[in-house]
Amino acid sequence: MSTPDAVRRRKHTCHAGTGRLIRGNLKTELDAVGARLAAALGPFGGDLLIDASDGIGRKTELPWIRFCSRKMSPNPTEGFYCVTHFSTDGSAVHVTVGCGSSHFHKGSSVPVPDHELDEQTDWARRVVVEEFGTIAPFDDLADFGARRRLPISFQRATAISHRVPYSDIRNTDFSKLFEQAAQRLRSIYDAQSIGRDLTDADQRELEIAAVLNPLDQVGSRQGYGLSAPARAAVEKRAMDIAAEFLRSAGYAIHDTSASSSFDYEATRSRKRIKVEVKGTTSDRADGILMTANEVELHRQEKGNTALLIVSSVRLSERHGAYLASGGKVEWLLGWDIDEWLQEPTAYRVTRPQTGQPTRPIDGGLRC
Incomplete structure (x- = not known):
């Protein structure tokens, strides 16, 4: 896999060319090892999704490329996924597992407050430790050098992270690293599939x-x-x-x-x-x-x-x-x-008994 070369090019690519690299070269290389990633995800690998963004239009400070189960994470704001971030100064690449910034509540998706986002990532780390005994080799600080609000939220949404310094890129087996990340993502999906992250x-x-x-x-x-x-x-x-x-x-x-x-x-x-x-x-x-x-x-x-x-x-x-x-x-x-706080979650709605036969409304559909 030529990922190290693509990552090295990220450091030396002008801003206008970043999109071509992120959405082109790197995505192509992840596609090439898709079978390994799908196998590592187990029952969640059948709908493997690989996508990327450099903040099309207004370029983002923190471009990314991710892979996941499409069902478990249909878009970057929902669910957990493996995502690769690049330090804003080009000094490192970060292979991570993180989550989106919205969640389910009372029938719809809503933004996750900071304290709940911290709870989600902490929960994911506990699941990984439960399965693997440690979060290593994904035990690095999730600090990508972001300064803007949205990229900073990406850092906060990171559960586990492995930092590869620029000087170590050529000597890093990224295929193996992505496979290890996928295995840890599977453990999180397994836990989610029985609702462990929900009340x-x-x-x-x-x-x-x-x-x-x-x-x-x-x-x-x-x-x-x-x-x-x-x-x-x-x-x-x-x-x-x-x-x-x-x-x-x-x-x-x-x-x-x-x-x-x-x-x-x-x-x-x-x-x-x-x-x-x-x-x-x-x-x-x-x-x-x-x-x-x-x-x-x-x-x-x-x-x-x-x-x-x-x-x-x-x-x-x-x-x-x-x-x-x-x-x-x-x-x-x-x-x-x-x-305890009490909230209605569903209502039983019953037709009143008038003693008169129910008649269809004029203009209503009839079979």
């Missing part, structure tokens, strides 16, 4: 949105969606962990999940409480979805209810069956639901 509430909202608007790509969340068997495995794991936790805390328990709007009736020292169990693959336990009946229960019987959240449940599939494992317990005894 439980966001997961459930997406599932609802996918049912109500099956053709809406934003509502369906690129790459995400637990099947009914997978969801059942997560919920069973949460119930099992909750039962074990409650018994170890000295409670006698009765499973009421099939007949009531809570999951366990737990008794200790003649004190009886109603326990709601929420299980999720999410690594974030700061948002859950509840039914109207569940909300009403916690309001009416405040002080006599508890919430038990089992987060970070892991899923594996074997011969079509799902196995759930792991899980972190958060026990909220005497939970006050009114201390």
